[in-house]
Amino acid sequence: MLNTSSNKNKKQVIAYRINNWSSYESDFHPNNILEDRPHDQSSRWLSRSCNPPQFLLLKLTSPAIVQELIVGKFEKPHVSDLKRFKVLGGIDEDNLMELLDSGLRDDDRNLEIFNIKHKINDVMFPCQFIKIVPIQTRSPNFGFSIWYIQLRGIKDAEKVTDCIQKVARFKETEAIRLCLKYFRQHDFMEAFSSLQKNTNVVLEDPLLTKLYLELVKQGNFESCENIIMEALHEDLFEGYVKNQDLKPYWTLLTPPSEGYSYHHQRPGMRGGHQMCLDFTRGTIYVFGGWDGTHDIGDLWAYNIHDNKWKLLSANVHKDGGPCNRSCHKMIIDRNKQRLYVLGRYVEVKSKTNMQIDLKNDFYYFDIASNKWILISADTEADGGPSLIYDHQMCLDHENERIYIFGGQFLKVLGNCRSTSVRNIDDETPLERGFSGFYLYDLRKNHWTKICNDCDGFKSSKSGIPSRTGHVMVFDDLKRKLYIFGGQKGAYVFSDFYVYDTELQEFSMVYDKFGRAAVPASGFTQRATIDSVLGEIYVFSGCKKDNNRKGENVCNSVWVFDLSSCHWSCVYQNDNNTENYWNQMQYLEPRPRYAHQLVYNPIKKTHYMFGGNPGKSLSSQPRLDDFWRLQLIRTTGKTVARRCFWLLRKQRYMELTTQDSVKALQYLQANLGDVIDHNSQDESEEFQHLASLLFDGISSKSAAEPTKHYFNDRLKLFNTIVSFFPEKMTPPKSDLTDLIPF
Incomplete structure (x- = not known):
């Protein structure tokens, strides 16, 4: 049976015409972008001015859900290529969103x-204009050039019409919610109740409505804390927590040897080595590497619990294992307890006449x-790769499969390929490649x-550059x-790719927020x-730029969120002088490349x-320091504690205007319990709160606290609501934001 649902969602090329433009040079009309001719330097749109605002407005033949924008370029880099651009879209030419x-x-x-934005709250929206x-x-002082534009997405008429109707209903519901929010903010509760009753539109999750009533209307702070505890137990703060910046904490486990020999006590200086972690048993393994002069062939084990190194073999080749090596790869099978x-x-x-074995051996x-x-x-000879180095290797534990991608190979051509060990000189026919x-x-x-x-x-889909x-x-x-x-x-x-092992195809990982903040290009980065x-x-490893000579070694740690496709930099230190790092080498690691990194997903530790x-x-050719890195983020308990602090501070502020004795008792007994003593801001604010007791009792009436404290409580409510998932909260924007001024 034909899968009609799949056909409706299939990406197709979307036809369009040029509807409007800002300017163009006489021989570079906007219509040129309709054809992809990368070898023709005149086949492009070129703006007359190099100063914004410049634009091209495309009108689709019929409304469609635009999911991809494909941009063509000249066959080689060009000075007028777009280093940065924006794309807007929508049904109405005068109301386009980014x-x-x-x-x-x-x-x-x-x-x-x-990949361009095509959903709002999981509802796909069609566009008529792009x-x-x-x-x-x-390069500056050049007009803007666009060589070719193709749009791809869903253009099935039935699907698009359905989405247009869903978007219309969504906009109508949001308009009502904005009105409900406005009415409640101004305490127009009669209008609020009437609108809600006649439309059956809900402003927010019932839990937040309960919080609003208890806090803003009733001032029942203990009930508010119970609501916060309920939210904590239901993990409602996890979305907020995940969006908070991680804070790096480095711990030096084994200091640099600084030339002193720790023979058979710990691994020596090296780069290009390999390291694996068995987090189920708390053991790290290190094998091989290059010490600046020679390849190494020792095997070490580090016990995380005891903080001790153990030499398993000073020379694994003598013990029946692989020869000394560097730039190899090693992975661990935790189930079978094997190192590959x-x-x-x-x-x-x-x-140089050298005797070299160019066969690619494989051990465990x-x-x-x-x-x-x-x-x-x-x-x-078995159908696998030739002798390779600087490749990557991963293990699929469930299916017991090893994936190997990239690296450079070296092999002998001709009739000598079957020879295990041979003399290599300038006459030897060698093949190098990726x-x-x-x-x-x-x-x-x-x-x-x-x-x-x-x-x-x-x-x-079937392959990417090695x-x-x-x-x-x-x-x-x-x-x-x-x-x-790489x-x-x-x-x-x-670039950034993903390979689906079940579909057996590649696709590019898109950054929905542009490329303004991504890790610098480089090699020997670790992930x-x-x-x-x-x-x-x-x-970070060794940063390089395609347009600049040389390289730059610096420290940075980036995190890519797979759900949002967003990069964030959580640690960076651009200092690059030896004197600085000689002073800091016991506090955080000096920049490096060809290092090794492992991760414990249970302890969240690198x-x-x-x-x-x-x-x-x-001054050392290689390093031998050993570090632990913990990337700490805010927890749900921390968010709950913050809410308690804000609620109790508001309760205290109200008490200072009513009864200074009760306020002092509350300050000592309740506020002190929830203060973060590691926060200088909260500590200073706590000290300042005590001074409010000497300002005297306000003329505000304690008989009508809701009337007098409404604005302060409403502001506090909005702050607490920001910790909850967006799908539970009132709209972020306000009705008054829609009024042009």
Whole structure:
């Protein structure tokens, strides 16, 4: 049977015409954007002026739900490309809302796809008009250029008509709610009751209505606190809590050795190593790396509870394991208690006769028996990748599958590929390149190549450009891989993709709020994921810019919220002098790259070890300090305590105008219990409150507290309401905001 619902929701190309424009140069008419001709420099709209406001207004052939905006560019970066632009849309040309604030990447990729806002309160809204407003070009003093625009979305007439009706009902309901809010704010309760009775429109959740009556009308503060406790137990503050900024707290677990040898007591200085965490047993494993001179082959275990390192093997190769290596990857199977190791960096020096093994071995370490097992001596011969390094590897515990993406490969061409170890010189035919996307099934011991490296920088549902130094994390709940950043040759990526392991296709992760605040492009960034919280944590490495030479090592921590598709920076320190970090190295970690990071999703704690500080930040070639990072956010209990403080402060303020003795007793017995002594603002305010007792009793009558305290209580109610989910609260805007002035 044909799935008509699926067909109605299918994205289709939406036809439009140019309805209006601000200006254009004679040979660059706005109609040029209707055709995608990236090789024709004249096939674009070019504004006559380089100063805003400039715009193009598109009129759709018929109303449609516009979900994607596809912007075409010239075949190579252009000075008049839009560094920043906005998109507005709506049914009425004179009443358009902002749908997107973003910008084009400075690269040679022809098309960029933007997900644009098309829902309000989970209701899809159609558009008849789309307005594109350029704000900034790539270079100043150049007119704005748009080469090509395509709109995609839902244009099924029945679906669009249904959405238009839903939007109309939504707007009518919101208009009534705005009136209800206005009436109640001004205590016009007769008009409020009449409107609510005749429309059956509810202003807010019944719990908040109860809070309003108890607080604003009755002044029953104890009942208000009971309502707050009820909200806390029902986790109603969780939405507010998640939107609050995280605060980083660094703890130094193992200080830098500063050249002193801790032989067999702790891991030495290194970068390009690997680290895994078994959070069920509280153990961190570290293997291999580069100390600035040689590859390392030791294996360490760190007991989180005892804060102690243990050397499991000084040389795993002698114990039957892989040879010394760096830039490899290691993952842990917590269920089977195994460490899987794949890949390594091999340096081939010019004009040097070297004996090198260019086969890609694959091992696992059985933690229980303390033994290494060789899975494959040559994964390429088994259908897997060639010898690779700086790749990424993730484990799907439930399906027992390992995903490997990217990295660079090195292999010998010709008849010598079967030779395990051979002499390498300038005459040896070597092939270098970027590895594709592979899957290894642990149950079947079988390799599958999902895709090769894409041609150039083009991406599709079946594949994306390969790279090195990127990050990749696996969401255990949604069964998706997230891939961000990295480098391919001289080009540094700033894209962000998701791979659906069930649908077996790629798609780009869109930032609904534009690209104004995203992590800087770079490589050897590190990332972790909390599938329960729906957050990805990205730690800075070596920042690079495609238009600038050199690199910049600095500290920053970013969080990506998977539900809102929004980046936020929770920690940043741009100091880059050695003297500064010599003083601060025991308080927070100095900037680095090629370090390692693991995450405990139960304790919400990160651990970081080692890395390369860069040439200018340390006299040591590599680092061996070990840190714990906790990203602390406000809790629901903290929000409840804040509400108690505000309620009791209001109660105290009212008592000071009625009975100073009762006010003093209340101040000492009740307010002191809920003050946050770590907050300087609350401590100072608490001290100030005592001085109000000496202002004397106000002439306000205690017999009519509601009349005299109405405005203060209403203001307090609005503050407390801001902690609740938006779907429970009155409209944020006010009726008077709609009046032009």
